[in-house]
Amino acid sequence: MTNHSPTARRIAKTILNGFDAYFADFQNITLGAKARFETAAWQGVHHANKERIDLYKTKVNQVVKLVHSVTSKDTTMLQLWGEARATFAQLIANHSNYEIAETFFNSVFCKQFNHAHIHDSNLFVKSSRPPDDKPLRDYSIYISYSGRDGLECMVEDILNDYGFSIPWEDQQRDIRNICEAMRAKPLAHVTDEKQLRVDMLESVFYRNKAAYLVGRLMYAGEVIPFILPCLNNGRGAIFVDTVLYSNDSASIIFSFTRSYFMVDAPIPSRFVRFLSTIMPLKERSELYNSIGFHKHGKTEFYRHILAHMKVSNDKFVIAPGIKGMVMSVFTLPSYPVVFKVIKDRFDRPKTVTEEIVREKYKFVSRSDRVGRMADTQEYTNFIFYRNRFSDELLAELKELAPSKLHMDDKWVIIKHLYVERRMEPLNLYLQHASEEEIREAMEEYGNAIKQLAAANIFPGDMLLKNFGVTRHGRVVFYDYDELCPLTECNFRKIPEPQTVEQELSDQPWYTVAEADVFPEEFRLFFSGNPVARKAFESQHSDLYDYQFWQRLQDRIRAGHIESAFPYRRKWRFKRRSSKRAEKE
Template sequence: MTNHSPTARRIAKTILNGFNAYFADYQNITLGAKARFETASWQAAHEANKARIDLYKTKVTQVVELVHSVTSKDTNRLELWRDARATYAQLIANHNNYEIAETFFNSVFCSQFHHANIHDSNIFVKPSRTPEDKPLRDYSIYISYSARDSLEYMIEDILKDFRFSTPWENMERDVIHICDSLRNAPLANLDNEKHLRVDMLESVFYRNKAAYLVGRIILNGEVIPMIFPCLNNGRGGIFVDTLIYNNDSASIIFSFTRSYFMVDAPIPSRFVRFLSTIMPLKEKSELYNSIGFHKHGKTEFYRHVLAHMKVSNDKFVIAPGIKGMVMSVFTLPSYPVVFKIIKDEFDEPKTVTKKIVKEKYKFVSRSDRVGRMADTQEYSFFIFYRNRFSEELIKELQEVAPSQLIIDDKRVIIKHLYVERRMEPLNLYLQHANEEQTWEAMEEYGNAIKQLAAANIFPGDMLLKNFGVTRHGRVVFYDYDELCPLTECNFRKLPQAQTVEQELADRPWYTVAEADVFPEEFRLFFSGNPTARAAFEKLHSDLYNYRFWKLLQDRIRAGHVESAFPYRRKWRFHRRSHTRLQTK
């Protein structure tokens, strides 16, 4: 090991010890997911998810304090941290999770220097070494199965290997359902099932009220997803709810609109490589996010943006759509995300503050997004190249958020921003949608509102422009400055006018408290689009009734947790169906 100062070595060791302690605590919270699933402890699962997210910042703060305690020297000296970075790189050279350990070092440094001095000589902007590209056969995180004896025996072996403490409700029935689905679709043209190979990850993926067995089919050199979502019937039985066997459906299960999985992944990079084989279009950052390592997902995203900038030449522009009252939004046409900056002053009639907006985004990050809210990554002092910004965008940012900008001839540094996946705003989508697409979008829009409400989230401002359409056709909410817990709202029936003066009044003649919501007024969201309004009223007229919302509030207050399926309900297996298992 190259000689470094004793102080730098102590700092490096302190940070690495802190990372190892964080990772151990993280794994312990994760390992509890199995028991929570088996005992149907859904509220405990939600609390564990929040606790695991909060753990990272808690550990980083503790380590920053410890760094100050292991030296009497000035910890604001950059040369000391450069030396500590070099020492740290040597300490983690053979660490199984060196890349996540690098991110932890970065977080400690950024906390110490308030996100200033971002440079590869100070932190790990670039990884310290190239990740290993191991061939599939070298993985030790999955079990391989063969259909040599029969497809039924193979599926039965898989379910037996994943036996929970709670028994299977009816394994024989589930095996029949799975085999029928496989033969109807991915294996429909297979002449000889005995040549089939399946790899199943040993660890179960837990989220919301489901456990997912995740694997892949290897068929004539092709890799096909094979995912079994399993549910607890609440009466002491586990059952397979459906079979997922195509890339798009697998991608939706691991979507940026859903909460992070709880999965025992002692070496996360290996899980990411495996998942990449069944979802080749997903970036590494998204996969790290999906399995709960969202801080390292931020690192991977930043590195990917830098790499993309080197191979592209288009410019950042103002994002299409109606400009927001709270956020200024821009995008790079060749890159599928948007960057959102909180304005210095909000347009009328917005009354929220910057602090409240930040709290709303934090609330979303710790909530069950049920597939209807975009995951958002928060960055400080994000560095862009000045020559990649359009003059129109520079002018816009200087007008609405000058306090957030540091601009020189070469760089644009934004002090605070959020990054989200780019979607087409629903109001723009409807402008070119045909009648069938409009009806489908309105069904999705209503479903999004209902599913968010069932998760105790009220969007607040439900204008069409605040929802986006994904590449899979799902409608997702992405404007968070007015959302709140559903249980904090007071849903009321719109009072009927008693006099002509009241009927003609240009403002409410009745008292309206801050938390009051009148569902009958939701019709105003469709002004100017009669086709969308007709479709919505046909499909979701119950949302206009205040009793619908009050009933939902009662269920939430009683502790009920709704199921959130990341697949079509019509794909679910019929649990009453049962015939004798016939093996070949």
């Protein structure tokens, strides 16, 4: 090991010990997912999700304090941290999770220096070594199954190997359902099932009320996703709800709109490499996010966009769509994300503050997003090349968010911003959609509102411009400054007017408290788009009824947690028992 000062070595070892302690605690919370699923402890699932997300910040703060305690030297000296970085790189040279350890070092450094001095000489802007893309050899994370004894036997072996502590509701029925579905679609062209191979990840992916068995089916050089969502029937048994076998359906399961999985991944990079084989369009950052390592997902994203900037030449521009009252939003046309900067002053009639907006985004990051809210990454002092900004965008940022902006001849540094996946705003999508596409989009829009509400989230401002359409056609909410827990709202019916003057008044003649919501007014969200309104009302007119919302509040307050399926309900298997099927 190259000689560095004893202080630098102590700092590096303290940070590495802190990382290992964090990772152990992360794993312990994750390992509890199996018992929570088997005992249907759904409230415990939500508590564990929040605990695991909060764990990272807690551990980083603890390590920053420890760093100060292991030396009498001035810990604000950059030279000291440069040496600590070099020592840390040597310490993790053979560490299984070196890349996530680097991110942890970065977090400690950024906490120490308030996100200043971000340079590769001080922390790991670039990784200390290239990613290991060699085939999995020395550490098996999956089990391979052969079709030599037939598809049914192979599926039975797969289900038996997962070893849940509670029984299958009807395993033979589930095997039959899986095999019929596979032969009907992905295996319809297969002439010899004995040539099939399935690789199944040993670890189960737990999220909300489901357990996912994740693998890939191999045949004649083709790689097909093979995912079995399993549910607890509430009576102490498990059943397979469906089988998913397309890249798109796998991608939706691992979507940026969903909560992070709980999965026992001792070496996350290897899980990411496996998942990339069934979702080749997903970036590494998204896959790290999906399995709970969202801080490292931020690192991967930052490195990826830096690499993209080197091979592209388009400019950052103001994002298309109706401009928001709270955020200035911009994008790079060749890159599929948007950057959101909180304005210094909000347009009327917005009354929220910047602190409230930040709290809303924090609330979303810790909530069950049920596939209907975009995951958002928060960055401090994000550095861009100035020559990549359009003049129009720079003018807008100078006017609307000057306190967030630092510029010189070469750089634009934005002191605080959020990054989200770019989607087409729903209002713009409807302008060019066919009647059938409008109907489907309105079904999705209503479903998004209902599923968010069932997860105790009220969007607040449900204008079409605040929802986006993904490449899979799903409608997703992405404007969070007005959202709140559903149970904090007071849903009311608009009182009947008592006089002619009241009936003709253009102002409410009744009192309206801050938390009051009048669902009848939701029709106003479709002003100027009668086709969309008609399509919406034919499918979701119940959202205009204040009693619909009150009933939902009662269920939430009673502790009920709704099921949110990341796949079409029509794909769910029918649950006839095997014995009944044999009689028929």
